[in-house]
Amino acid sequence: MRVGLLTREYPPDVYGGAGVHVEFLARELAGLVDLEVHCWGEGRGVGVVRHRPWPVLDGSNDALRTFSVDLSMAAALQGSDLVHSHTWYAGLAGHLAKLLYGIPHVTTAHSLEPLRPWKAEQLGGGYALSSWAERTAIESADGVIAVSGAMRDDILACYPALDADRVHVVHNGIDTALYRPDPGTDALRRHGIDPERPYVLFVGRITRQKGVPQLLRAVREIDPGTQVVLCAGAPDTPEIDREFRDRFQELGAVRSGVFWIPQMLPRAEVVQLLTHAAVFVCPSVYEPLGIVNLEAMACGTPVVASRVGGIPEVVDDGRTGLLVDTDGDFEGNLARALDSVLADPAAARRMGEAGRARAVGEFGWDAVARRTAGLYEEIRKQA
Structure with a gap:
């Protein structure tokens, strides 16, 4: 055929x-x-x-x-x-x-x-x-x-x-041979990220669909000892690009360890960033499935994601990560879920292991x- x-x-x-x-x-x-x-x-x-x-x-x-x-x-x-x-x-x-x-x-x-x-x-x-x-x-x-x-x-x-x-x-x-835990830290150091400090990672486009404005407000409230790494590029419009830049500068003014990587990274670097993140965050307001969550899970990283679209079919709430409701206080819910994972490294490790097993076995x-x-x-x- x-x-x-x-x-x-x-x-x-x-x-x-x-x-x-x-x-x-x-x-x-x-x-x-x-x-x-x-x-x-x-x-x-x-x-x-x-x-x-x-x-x-x-x-x-x-x-x-x-x-x-x-x-x-x-x-x-x-x-x-x-x-x-x-x-x-x-x-x-x-x-x-x-x-x-x-x-x-x-x-x-x-x-x-x-x-x-x-x-x-x-x-x-x-x-x-x-x-x-x-x-x-x-x-x-x-x-x-x-x-x-x-x-x-x-x-x-x-x-x-x-x-x-x-x-x-x-x-x-998900290709679980390509997306798998990588113990190396050279990519982190190259981008100035401290491997000894936990970090929250976002990977995605700068678009309203991905919930980027809400994320930038939510991470202002999380544990101040946590780094924030944003692999974010391809803005939909000049307007949201300017909004992102303004909010990023505001965030950097109130906490340390905030990194923006605007360029598209080689897959090997993304895998390394996913592997070492204390938690991966997907704050989308609309997401048919959210393949990036599978990528994080395959790298053994717990996920905090919004409870929308097909995300609950990927992220097993309480087992491979935490799901957050977008109605009500979405930004507060997001910050509390991130802090919950950050505060319990042992539970986060179990979530990461379960996520890897789920990615390999089902996707x-x-x-x-x-x-x-x-x-x-x-x-x-x-x-």
Whole structure:
């Protein structure tokens, strides 16, 4: 079966969970199907075709530039037996290929535009276009993959016209050979982090979805002896970038040991930072699954995360970490949960060990790829 895998992000240009998902899924799928990846970028490699927005649209709204990439992808998919798109950035390409070549289209929903209204701040009028593209792709797809049970519920709530039988849950995965405890501390020292002092770690984009403003307020209240390490980049808008910088400066004025690492680090450095964190924090206000929590768990680190979306399907509350309610005093709840883990290193160690065991036992990418390839076969038979 010739499968076209369609995505915005693909190595070396990976900046979010959807890109991580596609990277590892593609690696495992390549042994199960005849796979060709279509992504944004320049050039072409073995099994990878890169597409760039049309130059005539340089400076135009990002949604229009995205649609030009989708047209390029659709034109290149002739001969495919099935296409599998990821996110609204590639969904329209999958839908057009379905219509143009009469082949099944599978789409994976990593997030949903109706549940991310703050995207209007980033895309302006393009948010209406991204929402239209997502709705069109999802409602017309032969199969929709949700990365969690909670995400499946959200898909059906946002798109009630969609036949529930076409929505399938396939959880995100984790490569536990790459994400595993690393005893080294050279990456910590390189970034000025004191390995002898505990630190809270955040890894993610600077976006309202990830709860970054709430986190910066919450960590003002935690144990003053704790360092705070923020691996945070790719701001959605200049406005949230400025807000982050202002709050970061305010935080640094009231406590020591506050570090901001804005650049995308090599995976080996991220693994080391995850390994030595006293606690990993994921304060998202919307999260279909939260693959970064799996990465932290695989490195043997306890997690404090918000009780939203698919996160409770990953973080076992009280066993691999603590879940925090976002309603009420979210920032206070977050600070208290972080202090609870920081105050009991023995319990934190047990949580980290349980998290590693859960990641290894339940979220391997080989299982994710087999389930996905099996779904391809089912959908082709029905088409």
